Ligand SMILES: Nc1ncnc2c1ncn2[C@@H]1O[C@H](COP(=O)(O)OP(=O)(O)O)[C@@H](O)[C@H]1O
């Protein structure tokens with residue numbers, strides 16, 4: 001009966017006080033230390049003042065039907081668009097003290113940025129990236145428009161992320177980061193099993209590899225969920241971090257934990273050594289975090305979109321941050337699917353590797 | 363005719379070029395307490411590990427309960443209770459939690475599991491200490507807990523691998539008495555040791571093993587006769603030393 005094994009492994013994890021404390025205090029400490037540093041970093045992006053941007057749009061542009069909507073959304077994001085149909089963009093920018101200039105022709109657009117307004121330039125770039133994504137998303141959604149001759153894009157409404165509070169952003173992201181490291185909570189069980197030669201008892205009882213895997217994975221998920229719940233509550237109580245009120249936040253955190261534990265156990269089955277596993281895991285998580293906005297906010301980081309999208313941390317960070325500041329996110333499905341896929345693939349691989357290894361050894 | 367519980371055919375294990383177990387032929391019948399006596403490094407533990415399917419033999423066959431142990435592994439190993447030489451218990455689990463964990467591996471659950479845990483603890487005399495962490499136990503108590511973890515599923519064949527190494531005389535005596543008791547209650551027992559007196563005291567038949575080979579097998583009386591002729595005026599220790607030689611054994615345990 002695997003449930004007793006799960007129960008006792010769970011007890012072993014909870015009795016590993018040092019690791020438990022590190023996993024609880026760790027994120028709080030990091031948030032406390034870094035939030036002030038990050039505050040300055042984010043403050044430069046939180047343009048409290050509106051800025052002016054010139055634009056020009058050709059009549060054949062696919063965006064031509066949406067310009068009013070783009071302007072409206074821009075206003076929300078703090079960008080005031082002014083139309084300059086003629087002239088050299090650079091000269092116009094200089095003459096009128098514009099932060100940027102947008103030229104839209106056909107299916108493409110070009111953003112001119114001013115050296116004096118670096119931050120605003122980044123914001124404009126990010127804004128247009130969002131516009132492009134949303135517009136293309138809505139085109140795909142209506143591949144077969146009802147009225148066949150409809151040429152203009154059926155864009156109804158563009159939505160932009162309101163400015164995120166740096167405290168919220170980094171609070172959420174640190175919690176996600178620590179979830180990824182949560183597999184160290186299994187250390188208590190793995191150490192004790194190794195030191196005490198427990199595995200032979202599993203062998204002589206004919207325990208299946210699947211059972212053995214679940215007996216580690218389930219309590220690891222449980223332990224990390226407990227830690228995360230406490231940490232989240234602490235972030236709210238101590239730092240006033242807003243997690244938003246979308247109940248899907250819980251689901252996203254749960255599937256993230258499930259996937260992260262599966263990755264950790266896979267690494268352990270490969271390396272068979274806790275120290276090496278933890279180094280490998282931390283390295284992997286660091287890279288995923290680097291691409292996924294754990295250090296530099298993903299909104300303004302210079303990492304390419306395709307690299308960002310590769311990182312599961314990016315999807316999770318993004319969905320949680322968007323839940324926090326606007327209550328919904330286009331990344332809900334992708335983040336959940338990504339984490340579930342990771343869970344399934346890593347589980348299968350771990351069981352496969354362990355089965356092969358045991359065959360070879362016996 | 364008595365039922366044969368275990369039969370090995372030329373059982374052999376090699377680690378690289380070293381032959382650790384060398385063409386072992388043993389036959390054990392139901393109801394026996396079979397002693398496997400041998401100096402350190404003789405290959406006793408390796409043999410026991412092969413019987414329990416922890417280690418795969420390099421060559422030879424194992425038949426348990428009349429079945430090929432490789433082909434019917436799942437069915438066969440559940441009828442064995444193996445008490446490993448090295449303690450295999452979680453220090454940070456309480457005594458009863460250890461027993462619960464390892465007994466549950468055999469598919470026992472609920473009320474049956476609860477009862478099995480209590481009976482196992484009772485059997486090794488640890489009922490009163492059930493709520494203490496294993497890491498705080500003395501050597502003898504750990505050994506007893508190690509036994510309790512292997513008997514909850516009521517195995518027909520009990521394999522003890524040097525269960526009395528490094529413990530106090532009381533615990534040692536207790537364990538030997540319990541083995542005899544289990545045997546009276548129907549269990550067949552394989553007992554390995556390098557202590558002559560123990561083996562002589564409880565075993566119905568004894569095999570002497572050295573360098574992976576079985577060099578003699580029989581009742582203690584038969585073994586003595588073999589060495590000293592009809593006089594039998596010899597201790598088992600002298601038999602052992604005569605057969606295995608007096609060279610010092612500096613193997614690691
Ligand atoms: N996994 C292993 N790899 C290599 N040699 C081993 C291994 N296990 C045991 N041995 C060797 O096999 C011999 C017999 O060991 P063992 O069966 O433990 O003896 P015993 O239990 O009689 O003291 C020893 O020389 C030991 O070093």
Ligand SMILES: [Mg+2]
Nearest residue numbers: 406407447524
């Ligand atoms: Mg041994």
